[in-house]
Amino acid sequence: MRINDLVNDCKVENTSKLEQFKKNNKTTRIGIMGGTFNPIHYAHLATAEFIRDKYGLDKILFIPSGNPPHKPEDITNKYDRYNMVLLATVNNKDFLVLDLEVNRNVRTYTVDTLRQLKKIYKNIEIYFITGADAICDIEQWKDVQENFKLATFIAATRPGISVLKAQEKIEQLIKKYNAKILSVYVPSLDISSTYIRNQLRENKSVRYLVPESVEKYIYENKLYDMEMSR
Numbered sequence: 001m002r003i004n005d006l007v008n009d010c011k012v013e014n015t016s017k018l019e020q021f022k023k024n025n026k027t028t029r030i031g032i033m034g035g036t037f038n039p040i041h042y043a044h045l046a047t048a049e050f051i052r053d054k055y056g057l058d059k060i061l062f063i064p065s066g067n068p069p070h071k072p073e074d075i076t077n078k079y080d081r082y083n084m085v086l087l088a089t090v091n092n093k094d095f096l097v098l099d100l101e102v103n104r105n106v107r108t109y110t111v112d113t114l115r116q117l118k119k120i121y122k123n124i125e126i127y128f129i130t131g132a133d134a135i136c137d138i139e140q141w142k143d144v145q146e147n148f149k150l151a152t153f154i155a156a157t158r159p160g161i162s163v164l165k166a167q168e169k170i171e172q173l174i175k176k177y178n179a180k181i182l183s184v185y186v187p188s189l190d191i192s193s194t195y196i197r198n199q200l201r202e203n204k205s206v207r208y209l210v211p212e213s214v215e216k217y218i219y220e221n222k223l224y225d226m227e228m229s230r
């Protein structure tokens, strides 16, 4: 079966998970995993699952960026990135995917997404998950103060990022903005989407770095300038 045909089944399954979630009137603690996901890899999934479990979050909402302000204009098509996130999360009942950002045709900022989420889901407490690298740059984000009012941030350690430097920055942010930021050690993998794109461009293996369905989607749709088809 072609993987592109499976994407539709994933969309149906995800819509049904979202409808169930919307019906829930109780206060729900949700984790938001935002990212460019170009492509999604196992470190994203492992980080999200570790944090869901550690903080007893009810669900993790993956929100692929549409037109992220901080990445080059020519990144992979947003619907391909979104489809790969759907494929990667379909088997986990607690992982849901939202298309809020891919459907926005202007630049996508987190503050707009958080405001929108609070409107759609009345009783949610939001925990925004970021790598420690992203939290260090948060003062460059749009409406930084407002972001901190709308969500608690969880800064996950990431290989290659100095924990001490990140901790210093987090303490400054907490003081300056009265922010709620939890810093957490996550046993993780030293991989990035950049590394995976480079492997693909050099025609090297990405097996066990991304879910098999994502790997197939990449090959079937000839993403990332691959030289030969598999």
Ligand SMILES: Nc1ncnc2c1ncn2[C@@H]1O[C@H](COP(=O)(O)OP(=O)(O)OP(=O)(O)O)[C@@H](O)[C@H]1O
Pocket: 034, 035, 036, 037, 038, 043, 044, 047, 129, 130, 131, 132, 133, 134, 156, 157, 158, 159, 188, 189, 190, 191, 192, 193, 194, 195
């Ligand atoms: N290996 C990792 N361990 C922990 N967190 C990660 C890891 N890779 C990415 N993240 C976090 O996941 C979120 C989404 O990341 P993103 O989609 O930019 O992936 P990336 O691998 O950093 O991509 P790129 O290499 O293209 O910059 C960010 O908050 C990022 O810090």
Ligand SMILES: O=C(O)c1ccc[n+]([C@@H]2O[C@H](COP(=O)([O-])O)[C@@H](O)[C@H]2O)c1
Pocket: 033, 034, 035, 036, 037, 065, 068, 069, 070, 108, 109, 110, 111, 130, 134, 140, 141, 142
């Ligand atoms: O809102 C902003 O100004 C902003 C600027 C840079 C990054 N972000 C968000 O940070 C998250 C991680 O970004 P990324 O793509 O670097 O992994 C993702 O949800 C982005 O939308 C948000």
